[in-house]
Amino acid sequence: MLSSTFRFLTRTSTFVRPMMTTLARRSLSFKPTLVNLNDKHRQSAMIINHIPVRQSHVHYTYPMIESRVMLVLRLFDKIDGDALQLDSKFAQDLGLDSLDIVEITAALEDEFWTEIPDVDSDHFLTPRHIIQYLCDKYDVYEHVEPVSAGKEYMEEAKAAAERAHHH
Amino acid sequence: MNQFSLKHFIVRSQALALYRDIMRTMMKIEDQDYRKEIREWARSEFHRNRTLRDLGEIRTQVALGRRSLNELKLAMRMAS
Numbered sequence: 176m177l178s179s180t181f182r183f184l185t186r187t188s189t190f191v192r193p194m195m196t197t198l199a200r201r202s203l204s205f206k207p208t209l210v211n212l213n214d215k216h217r218q219s220a221m222i223i224n225h226i227p228v229r230q231s232h233v234h235y236t237y238p239m240i241e242s243r244v245m246l247v248l249r250l251f252d253k254i255d256g257d258a259l260q261l262d263s264k265f266a267q268d269l270g271l272d273s274l275d276i277v278e279i280t281a282a283l284e285d286e287f288w289t290e291i292p293d294v295d296s297d298h299f300l301t302p303r304h305i306i307q308y309l310c311d312k313y314d315v316y317e318h319v320e321p322v323s324a325g326k327e328y329m330e331e332a333k334a335a336a337e338r339a340h341h342h
Numbered sequence: 343m344n345q346f347s348l349k350h351f352i353v354r355s356q357a358l359a360l361y362r363d364i365m366r367t368m369m370k371i372e373d374q375d376y377r378k379e380i381r382e383w384a385r386s387e388f389h390r391n392r393t394l395r396d397l398g399e400i401r402t403q404v405a406l407g408r409r410s411l412n413e414l415k416l417a418m419r420m421a422s
Contacts, residue, residue, distance in 0.1 A: 280365075282365075
């Protein structure tokens with residue numbers, strides 16, 4: 176039983192939320208865990224099955240993060256859904272103050288099962304910043320233009336070498 | 343000359359931290375009506391005291407808010 180508990184603790188996210196008992200009340204859709212209910216550790220297996228486990232193989236992609244962030248923002252009652260764009264500034268265009276940013280950050284923490292400290296939420300000025308922050312957090316970079324270390328670099332290197340040679 | 347000092351900045355971030363803790367606690371509540379009630383209560387309290395400038399008063403209000411938040415957490419724990 177101790178080993179299965181330890182395996183459970185290492186499989187969940189690095190930040191273990193306080194008040195774990197309240198998680199059992201959350202109405203999340205439980206993914207069936209790979210636990211055999213018929214083995215001799217049935218007591219502990221039942222307990223583990225009732226706690227929603229954050230699956231480590233969930234694949235974060237840029238469209239998924241973008242749609243979830245825009246959904247959370249649209250559900251916020253102080254935001255006008257029509258005026259919301261990727262680059263619309265919270266303070267100037269959407270008329271939100273610092274308390275609203277804190278509330279949006281709390282809603283995003285709830286949605287993405289992660290912690291966003293104050294120092295990071297101070298830099299959220301547009302939805303694009305939020306999406307970029309979450310992409311950095313989850314190592315999503317499929318929307319970034321790859322820097323080609325090919326032809327352009329070779330030409331620049333040649334030009335620089337030529338300049339150095341003829342100087 | 344801006345009359346806001348470093349102490350004002352520190353006290354402001356304490357107030358925002360309190361609001362953040364209230365919001366995080368609120369997210370754990372399942373009942374949507376109760377959640378709305380908590381959010382309205384928090385918003386109205388913070389907006390009412392928005393224009394306070396005296397450090398002592400602000401700190402008092404933040405302490406009162408912390409106490410209210412502890413009571414809320416206790417109530418949630420007892421209800422679960």
